[in-house]
Amino acid sequence: MFDLGSAAVMPRTLKRTETIRALPQSTEFSRALQMLGQRPMRLDRMQDMLVLRRKVWGLPVAMINRAELHKPARLLEILQEEGLRRTPVILSPERPVPELARLGALPLMTPASVGVVDIHPDRTLRRSGLEQKWRNRLSHAETQALRITRQNMPMVPDHWLLRADAAQQKRRRYRSWPTALTLAYGEANRGAAKLFEAHEGRETVAGILVLTHGDGATYHIAHSTDRGRGLSAHNLLIWNAMEWLASKGIRQLDLGVINTEDASGLARFKLGTGARLERLGGTWLYWPPMGRRLAPLASIDLNLMGA
Incomplete structure (x- = not known):
């Protein structure tokens, strides 16, 4: 992912309209995973948020991609209540969530941006x-x-x-x-x-x-x-x-990541559709046993994460 602060192409950024679930949080995506034999977790207490469980370098991790994190502290509590007390959680929220740093989540990747066309x-x-x-x-x-x-x-x-x-x-x-x-x-x-x-x-x-x-x-x-x-x-x-x-x-067409530095031609093509630029929330790592003890370290990169 990348920071758009020094991007060569300067697209317009507009306020988001009514929320539409991103593909990785959709019921349709969950069905596809289940067809392949996977069993994603649905958090009904968090508006049916989709949580994937994977192994990274042989270690079990939970992954939450492009979800709306309106209550990140409550989400982390629910994950522990669901049996993930010692499981690292990788969070890639739909928009910047600076509160994650105060909760002890460590920033891994700075936010990318996507192009969204209102139909x-x-x-x-x-x-x-x-x-x-x-x-x-x-x-x-x-x-x-x-x-x-x-x-x-x-x-x-x-x-x-x-x-x-x-x-x-x-x-x-x-x-x-x-x-x-x-x-x-x-x-x-x-x-x-x-x-x-x-x-x-x-x-x-x-x-x-x-x-x-x-x-x-x-x-x-x-x-x-x-x-x-x-x-x-x-x-x-x-x-x-x-x-x-x-x-x-x-009502909306998500054109995917707009990379104005490494793929400026494709970025111009996507933005030419009238797409608006929406900044995502970057990628964070939260390890429940450490909790808020990592908050001072996380705050160092807070500006890069869209705070």
Whole structure:
């Protein structure tokens, strides 16, 4: 993750609208995990917050990703009451929570930011919300001989988009969802994994996979060939996805992390959709046996964590 203080691209930041659960906290994500044989913990006393249990270097840990932490002290108490008294907890809240430092949680990674598009029900307003250059690329794509298709994600692990995504992860040395989890999401939530593809004649030149969850959606995987980039196919796919989401009553599209330092071109593309920038809460480590005794150490990096 990274700090946006010295970012080369300066996107606008707006206040958040009504809360929509992020994908890692959704019922749909929980179903996908269960299909793979995992048993995530649901905290009904914390608005059904999703807690994952993993092993890191052979040690059991609890992980809470992109949850709204309105009452972090109460959350830590409930985790202990649920039997996690000596289990390290990794917390990556949906927004900055400086109170975690006072509770003794140690900052591990500074906050990233994500781009979120509000899907306006009015088509004219949706289009006017696009930045001018982005809208010009969309108009260019609309004049090309491109055919857009939409379908549920095929349940085949060797699908071209999944292979392209795996190759990109290897090339750029990062890790995202495993293929099995993406397929499980589509299988456990029929109709919630939508594949949009752009075709020129018989050639598929670009594709995106969008995952819906409640009133929200997440831009999950995308790939474009050189020909697709020349035709601005990616712009047309995103626009078609936004049109379809609006027709289904979806109110927000999460475009994922906006990295203005290491991937400024992709950041500009995402922000060109009219997305607003939302800062997450970073990543923290809390170990119950130590409690508040680590608070003085945690406070050193408080400014970096969005306090």
